[in-house]
Amino acid sequence: MSAPDYGRAFTLWRDAAPLWQAYTRHEFVEALRRGDLPRANFLHYLRQDYVFLTHFARAWALAAAKSDTLAEMQAASATVQALVHHEMPLHVQICAAEGIDAQALEATTEAPANLAYTRYVLEAGYSGDFLDLMAALAPCVMGYGEIGARLKGAGGPYSDWIETYAGAEYQALCHDVGSLIDGALAHRLGPDWASLPRFGQLGQRFATATRLEVGFWQMGLEGV
Numbered sequence: 001m002s003a004p005d006y007g008r009a010f011t012l013w014r015d016a017a018p019l020w021q022a023y024t025r026h027e028f029v030e031a032l033r034r035g036d037l038p039r040a041n042f043l044h045y046l047r048q049d050y051v052f053l054t055h056f057a058r059a060w061a062l063a064a065a066k067s068d069t070l071a072e073m074q075a076a077s078a079t080v081q082a083l084v085h086h087e088m089p090l091h092v093q094i095c096a097a098e099g100i101d102a103q104a105l106e107a108t109t110e111a112p113a114n115l116a117y118t119r120y121v122l123e124a125g126y127s128g129d130f131l132d133l134m135a136a137l138a139p140c141v142m143g144y145g146e147i148g149a150r151l152k153g154a155g156g157p158y159s160d161w162i163e164t165y166a167g168a169e170y171q172a173l174c175h176d177v178g179s180l181i182d183g184a185l186a187h188r189l190g191p192d193w194a195s196l197p198r199f200g201q202l203g204q205r206f207a208t209a210t211r212l213e214v215g216f217w218q219m220g221l222e223g224v
């Protein structure tokens with residue numbers, strides 16, 4: 001099965017990112033697909049991911065603040081909405097079913113890999129512009145979209161998690177973010193954006209965020 005097409009910039013960045021396959025085909029992902037990931041590792045990951053998503057929602061809110069156009073503001077705020085009202089409640093729901101209540105979830109101590117990734121993304125937004133933020137955020141959004149599309153229908157104990165990212169709603173979000181990024185590049189850099197040095201620099205950001213995603217899965221495998 002070929003990977004979904006989430007836009008031109010994303011495809012160029014992904015194809016140039018050395019660790020893209022290490023991220024999207026990480027052993028943690030394969031164990032989710034096979035269904036033999038120990039539950040303790042999944043819950044450890046999920047608690048960390050809840051904290052991650054809190055920061056990630058903040059980063060998308062910062063993107064709304066750094067938007068130039070109404071369309072950018074709408075796309076960024078729609079992503080905040082999806083995170084806060086869909087993805088984070090999924091974590092709350094799964095953890096609650098395992099006896100981890102919302103208070104315990106909120107009190108999760110952040111793992112170093114989580115700190116490194118979330119602060120890298122937020123810093124990209126604080127010190128950079130809208131494009132810096134998009135390049136740092138894209139691996140997160142679209143990587144899980146690609147993983148969900150590939151694992152769709154795998155079944156097993158992690159099927160709820162898999163189908164969330166395989167589902168139409170999350171896939172539409174990936175396409176919308178891909179269009180947002182292509183449009184933002186054209187708006188700021190002009191029609192030849194793909195050939196400019198700035199685009200290559202943004203690709204470095206994308207590659208770093210991809211490396212931090214690998215570290216996040218590894219934390220999930222090792223950090224129980």
Ligand SMILES: Cc1ncc(CN)c(N)n1
Nearest residue numbers: 049052053140141144216
């Ligand atoms: C670490 C991480 N990366 C990406 C996603 C998908 N939004 C996530 N939930 N967590």
